[in-house]
Amino acid sequence: MLTYDVQIWGIRKRANRPKPYMLRWRVGAQAHSKSYALKAQADGRRAELLAALRNREQFDTTTGLPSSELHELKSPTWYEHARAYVAMKWPTASAKHRASIADALATVTPALVTDMRGAPKPRVLRTALYAWAFRLCLDAEGQWQPRTQVEAVPEHIGAALDWIARKSTKVTDLNTPSVVRSALQALSLKIDGKAAAANTVNRKVPVFSNALRYAVERELLVKVPLDKVDWKAPEVDDEIDFRYVPGAGLAKRLVLGVAKQGNRGRHLKAFFGCLYYAAARPAEATALALPDCKLPESGWGELVLARSTPRVGSAWTDTGESFDSRGLKRRARNATRSVPIPPVLVSMLREHIEEFGVAEDGRLFRAAQGGHLLSKEYGDVWRAARLAVVTEAEAATPLAEKPYSLRHAGVSLWLMSGVAPAEVARRAGHSIAVLFRFYAKVIHGLQQQANEKIERALMEDREDRTD
Incomplete structure (x- = not known):
């Protein structure tokens, strides 16, 4: 008392x-x-x-x-708290987010120790944390349990986990600024000690911050202690470098060039067409099914994008499959997004269905063996098509280096065609804020056209008044 x-x-x-x-x-x-x-x-x-x-x-x-x-x-140790945080987040997190949580915690936890005496090799410790300590599995009763309780733990993994359990600092130690700084410093580095990419740091720090907020929720900390140190995550320039986004002509040639890459290229021509003409994300296009397509014999059609199937690895999904079936990015699970598609893509999709049919579940695009389309498979076809289409000098640059470039090209085309940014954002599945952040240069470039339109309208208004 x-x-x-x-x-x-x-x-x-x-x-x-x-x-x-x-x-x-x-x-x-x-x-x-x-x-x-x-x-x-x-x-x-x-x-x-x-x-x-x-x-x-x-x-x-x-x-x-x-x-x-x-x-x-x-106070429990940070290691104990981190495992409790994973158990709390796991049931409702997407497979990709689960892997991201494990990655961030496996990065920061080795820095939150009392001393390094007897420490295992860094890569062994990372594997122990990422693949074992911060991963849950379904047990025989279908309940989520720590992997260490469901499967036999290899001896070297068990030794690493025993070491981190003994050496981990207490959660209350994070009230000390030097401890917080050491954690943030760890999140800024790769396992080899080199600086991590800005996007990587900005992905991991929010996981650490959320884990600290959970400590406040559990009444282990009075408040999140990140404001005790003068530290800022590296700035990320989200704006797309349009020097390397293919223009309309090159984008068309690349899509057509894919069809020349053998049977797999012909199968994937319409897939890449969806990335350009509908600005679909690759994970959205891989999930596209026949009921999602309105393909009239002439004129414009429509795609109703409802699912995304990113490949994250079987360790992180509910089903044990390597693909996670989920709703659209940053949307409710049952949300859909309709995208009008021009006649050229309607024709591509109709030809694709006529030649290749669809999978048993209705999917339009699948792997050579009939399963889910792998990024490696369509990536290999894309690289071959790119080398066949661009010049040698262009091939040495990042121009159209990745299939995602087609999505950037499609959104840019919409903007430059005069489509209202709000409608472009809706079709692309962006918020207005994200659209302006990523496509700032394109939108800024349209200001002169907008000014000219306003000036003509003002001139017409003045002439009418004169009459």
Whole structure:
């Protein structure tokens, strides 16, 4: 029980004792004492108790400790808390987010230790944390459990986990600025000690911050301690470098060039057409099914994008498959996005269905063996088509280096064609803010056209008034 009823007495010296200096105090009706070899030690401890009393801290009647010390005494280690955080987040997190959480925690946890004596090799420790400590599996009853409780743990992995469990700092230690700084520094580096990419750091730091907020929720910390250090995540320039985004002519040649890459190229021509003419994300195009397509014999059609199937690895999905079936990016699971598609893409898709049919589940695009289309498979076809289409000098640059360039090209085409940014954002599945951040140069380049339109309207208005 906690109480403010505390009395701290003077130090008593007892002769012929190994620790002659006794400090005595009372909490409620319970007396407490502690003996020291040196008077300075007893004086120091008495000063700590008096400071807690002046700060209006309550004391615990059982232990005699101030509430702050009792809180620290009961604090779990960071490693224990991180595992609790994973268990809390896992059931509702997407497979990709689960892997991201494990990645961030496996990066920061080795930095939050009391010392490095007897530490395992860094890569062994990372594997132990990423693939074992911060990963859950379904047990025989279909319940999520830590992997370490479901599967047999290899000896070297078990030794690494035992070491981190013994050496991990307490959560309350994160109230110390130097400890917070060491954690943030770890998140800024790769395992080889080199600086991590800005996007990587900005992906990991929010996981660490969320884990700290969970510590506040569990009443392990009073507040998130990140503001105790002067540290900023590296700035990320989200704006697309349009020097390397293919223009309309090159984008068309690249899509057509894919069809010349053998049977797989012909199968994937319409897939890449969706990336350009519908500005679909690759994971959205791989999930595209026949019921999602409105393909009239002439004129414009429509794609209703409803699913995304990113490949994240079987370790992180509910089903044990390497693909995670989920809703659209940053949308509710049942949300859809309709995208009008021009006649050229309608024709591509109709020809594709006529030549290749669809999978049993209705998917238009699949791997050579009939399963989900792999990024490696369509990436290989894309690289071959790119080398066949661009010049040698262009091939040495990042121009159209990745299939995602077609999506950038498609969105840019819409903007330059005069489509309202709000409609472009809707079709692309962006927010207005994201659209302006990524495509700032394109939108800025359209200002002159907008100014000319406004000027013509003003001139017409002035002439009408003159008449």
